[in-house]
Amino acid sequence: MTPQTSQSSSTFGRxxxxxxxxxxxxxxxxxxxALSSSTQxxxxxxxxxxxxxxxxxxxxxxxxxxxxxxxxxxxxGFQGISAQIIYVTQIIQSxxxxxxxDIFTKIQSLPLSFFDQSESGDLMSRLINDVNTVNQxxxxxxxxxxxxxxxxxxxAIAMLSINFKLGLVSNIAIPxxxxxxxxxxxxxxxxxxxxxxxxxxxSTKIEEDLTSVRExxxxxxxxxxxxxxxxxNAANRDANIQAVAITAAFVPSIDLLNTLAMAxxxxxxxxxxVIGAITIGTVTAFLIYIQQFFQPIQLLSQFYxxxxxxxxxxxxxxxxxxxxxxxxxxxxxxxxxxxxxxVSFEQVKFSxxxxxxxxxxxxxxxxxxxxxxxxxxxxxxxxxxxxxxLRFYDVSSGTVRIDGVDVRSVTQASLRRQxxxxxxxxxxxxxxxxxxxxxGRPQATQAEVEAAAQVANLHDFIITLxxxxxxxxxxxxxxxxxxxxxxxSIARAVLVNPRILILDEATSSIDTRTEILVQQAxxxxxxxxxxxxxxxxxSTVTSSDQVLVIQDGQIxxxxxxxxxxxxxxxxxxxxxxxxxxx
Numbered sequence: 001m002t003p004q005t006s007q008s009s010s011t012f013g014r015x016x017x018x019x020x021x022x023x024x025x026x027x028x029x030x031x032x033x034a035l036s037s038s039t040q041x042x043x044x045x046x047x048x049x050x051x052x053x054x055x056x057x058x059x060x061x062x063x064x065x066x067x068x069x070x071x072x073x074x075x076x077g078f079q080g081i082s083a084q085i086i087y088v089t090q091i092i093q094s095x096x097x098x099x100x101x102d103i104f105t106k107i108q109s110l111p112l113s114f115f116d117q118s119e120s121g122d123l124m125s126r127l128i129n130d131v132n133t134v135n136q137x138x139x140x141x142x143x144x145x146x147x148x149x150x151x152x153x154x155x156a157i158a159m160l161s162i163n164f165k166l167g168l169v170s171n172i173a174i175p176x177x178x179x180x181x182x183x184x185x186x187x188x189x190x191x192x193x194x195x196x197x198x199x200x201x202x203s204t205k206i207e208e209d210l211t212s213v214r215e216x217x218x219x220x221x222x223x224x225x226x227x228x229x230x231x232x233n234a235a236n237r238d239a240n241i242q243a244v245a246i247t248a249a250f251v252p253s254i255d256l257l258n259t260l261a262m263a264x265x266x267x268x269x270x271x272x273x274v275i276g277a278i279t280i281g282t283v284t285a286f287l288i289y290i291q292q293f294f295q296p297i298q299l300l301s302q303f304y305x306x307x308x309x310x311x312x313x314x315x316x317x318x319x320x321x322x323x324x325x326x327x328x329x330x331x332x333x334x335x336x337x338x339x340x341x342x343v344s345f346e347q348v349k350f351s352x353x354x355x356x357x358x359x360x361x362x363x364x365x366x367x368x369x370x371x372x373x374x375x376x377x378x379x380x381x382x383x384x385x386x387x388x389x390l391r392f393y394d395v396s397s398g399t400v401r402i403d404g405v406d407v408r409s410v411t412q413a414s415l416r417r418q419x420x421x422x423x424x425x426x427x428x429x430x431x432x433x434x435x436x437x438x439x440g441r442p443q444a445t446q447a448e449v450e451a452a453a454q455v456a457n458l459h460d461f462i463i464t465l466x467x468x469x470x471x472x473x474x475x476x477x478x479x480x481x482x483x484x485x486x487x488x489s490i491a492r493a494v495l496v497n498p499r500i501l502i503l504d505e506a507t508s509s510i511d512t513r514t515e516i517l518v519q520q521a522x523x524x525x526x527x528x529x530x531x532x533x534x535x536x537x538x539s540t541v542t543s544s545d546q547v548l549v550i551q552d553g554q555i556x557x558x559x560x561x562x563x564x565x566x567x568x569x570x571x572x573x574x575x576x577x578x579x580x581x582x
Contacts, residue, residue, distance in 0.1 A: 011314050015134075018095040025091055032084035033146045038154055039077030044292065045158060046070045048285030056281070088146070096135050099317065103127045106321050112392050114323060125203035126320055130196060130313035137303070137310035145303050148296030155293045159286065163278055166286055169268050170293065173257040180257075184250040191243035192309035196316055198236040205232050243309065258294035265290050327394055329411045336414040339499035340403050341368035341530030343389060348398035350384060358384050360553040361398070366546070371531045373541035375571065376550035382534045385550070386502050389532065390419055402500070420498030422522075424505035426489040428480070433462055434469045436488055440496045448495060455524045456491035457517040458484075483518060490521045501531040538575045547571060 019026065050066040053059065107123055160167035209225050269283040343366040350359040359381050366372045374382040387393050388400050391407045400407050407415055420440075428436050437452060438444045444452075449469065453459040461484060465471040473480065480488075493501065503522065519540070535541050542561040549557035549564070549571050557564055557571050564571035 011311050011318060014318060015138075015314055018098060019091075022091050022094070025087070029084060029087050029091065030146075032080050032087060034150050036077045036080030036084055036150075038150075039073045039080065042073050042158075043070060044285045044288035045162070046073065047288060048162075048279075048281035050281070051284055052279045052281030056279075084146075092138060093135075096131060096138075099134070100127060100131055102321060103131070103317060106323065110323055111327055112387070122200040122204050123320070124207060125200040126313075126316050129199050129203065130316050133196070133313040134310045134317075137307050145299065148299050152293065152296045155289050155296075159289050159293070162282060162285065163272075166265065166269055166272065166278070166282075169264050170261060170286065170290055172264060173261045176257055177254065180250070180253055184246055184253075188243060188246045188250075188308040191239060191246060192312040193315075194239040195236065195243055195309065196312045198232065198239050200316070202229075202232045202236050205229055254294070258290075261294065262287065262290045327391065327412065330409060333409060333411045336405065336410040336418065337403070339418045341370075341499050342366065342401075342403050343372075343500065343530060343532075344401045344404075345385070345388075346399045346401065348388065348400060349396045350388060350393065351396050352393075357396075358553050359388075362553075362555060364546075364548060364555065364558075366530055366532070368530055369528055370545040371526060371533060371541075371543070373544035373547045374532060374534045374550055375536075375538060375541065375547060375574070380550040381553045382550050383504065386421075386504065386532060386534065389500070389502070390416060390421070417496075418498055419500045419502065420493035420496050420525075421502040421504065422486070422489045422493050422525075426482075426485040428473055428485055428488060430473060432467075432470050432472055433465065433488070436473060437491045437495060439492055444495055449491075452491045452495035455494045456487050456521040458487040458491050458521075461487070486518055487521060490518065490525060494521075494525055499529060501525060501529045503531060503533045503535075505534055505536065538571075 046066055046069060050063055050070075053062060055063060103126060107127070156167070156171065159170050205228065209229065265286050266283075269278065269286055272278045273280055273283050343364075345362045345364045348359055348362040349357060351357045362381075362385065364372070364385075374385060376382055384393075388395060389402075389407075391400075391412055394408060402415070429439070434446065434449050435442075437449050441448075446469070450459060453462055453469075462469055462471075533541055533544065538561075541547060544561060547557075547559060547561055547564055548555050551570070557567070557569060559567070561575075565575060566572075
């Protein structure tokens with residue numbers, strides 16, 4: 001067995017594992033398939049019997065009886081096929097729905113480090129395109145394929161039972177068919193892997209360019225984007241053409257073998273009939289059997305080749321499902337008690353990649369209710385400190401504690417439930433205003449949502465919208481200004497009522513008038529809460545209890561605004577430059 005064949009078997013075997021919940025339904029499906037298949041094996045025998053015992057003997061009554069039985073057989077077969085398609089389709093579609101659910105659940109549970117190195121378009125392609133490919137190959141054809149397999153077995157048994165020697169001649173082409181199927185499937189598998197890869201790259205390009213149309217037009221990059229898309233599109237087209245070309249060459253090869261087998265049966269069967277070894281009815285039955293015999297072989301062989309596309313898609317899906325899950329809760333993790341707000345870092349070191357330390361021994365202590373400002377150049381490690389408080393990542397060494405509790409010893413859900421965050425780039429969704437505000441607490445009442453909007457200085461704006469709180473926002477809230485989106489983010493944090501609050505550049509990129517509203521809302525939000533504020537506008541952190549100057553992964557200065565200005569070092573220079581520029 002080649003490595004490729006072994007991998008194919010493993011992938012398909014894993015897919016079959018999704019059948020376990022349907023163990024009770026499978027025997028019924030198999031029974032329906034066997035019933036419909038047996039009718040196909042019985043029909044040619046009845047035709048041969050009619051020729052030898054009714055037509056040859058001019059027995060009209062027996063001919064009518066055989067025709068009646070034949071009609072009944074076909075009717076039963078038709079009903080069996082209809083029932084099996086419905087029944088098997090229900091099972092397969094349930095499996096595919098579970099597969100989609102598993103992919104989505106996995107994506108939601110993956111650590112942020114995975115998304116740092118992955119493209120959302122490719123992930124969407126696995127969830128949509130790859131599953132659709134599996135659906136097209138297995139979902140729509142599996143019942144027919146199983147039916148053909150049973151028919152093939154039934155027809156082979158019938159032919160060998162009627163005349164063993166002629167049955168062997170009829171099967172003479174099977175070794176060649178197996179050889180050709182294996183050969184073509186290996187070629188097809190390679191090409192279909194390429195098609196799955198190129199459609200993933202194409203999906204990534206589409207997702208990126210659709211979300212950055214404004215930037216593309218603003219920077220006059222439209223033509224370049226079109227050219228790049230055309231290149232990827234052409235690569236996907238060529239890969240699909242090559243894959244289809246292999247399949248197209250395979251079908252006439254099976255047709256040729258079918259013709260050769262029929263010629264062999266006609267020659268040898270005709271010879272046996274001439275010498276009186278078999279009857280004309282038997283030869284006729286065998287010719288019908290050959291037609292029926294090669295139809296399922298052709299379909300099965302063609303399915304096997306086309307299934308390489310589905311297997312290539314399943315490989316990509318299972319690679320994603322096998323990605324290490326998010327940071328796991330400790331086996332004995334407990335619920336985080338109600339947070340008071342004390343936060344401490346004890347000799348914390350962290351690296352996103354080996355040998356590239358982002359934090360190099362951070363020590364800090366925030367008392368409950370204090371406002372801690374984090375300032376410093378881009379890439380200094382400010383956002384990393386925030387990520388460790390939320391436990392989006394685990395420290396490489398050292399400890400992060402909240403109220404004296406190591407954040408690794410409690411469940412992530414109970415920890416994050418008590419921490420709120422307002423980011424520079426507010427993420428909004430295509431739902432209503434109410435749904436966006438209640439994103440972190442969907443069970444909140446309408447009164448609670450409106451109360452949070454009041455605190456965030458947002459209520460007066462919302463009631464001017466066409467449907468008020470029921471107004472649907474555009475994708476990512478594009479119909480709102482940056483400041484309005486920021487106020488929704490603040491209202492979202494207010495509704496969660498966190499004990500620790502994180503503000504990540506919350507007042508940047510907004511106009512002065514809106515900034516006043518945002519600052520007032522933030523002032524309400526900060527009251528009696530421990531807060532960590534990342535800010536480039538140093539004027540917004542002058543009232544902080546502590547200012548931590550982060551540089552190259554270390555705290556290089558620490559103190560109040562007044563203390564640091566008096567030291568006339570890094571912070572004082574930054575503050576002085578901003579005063580001059582303003």
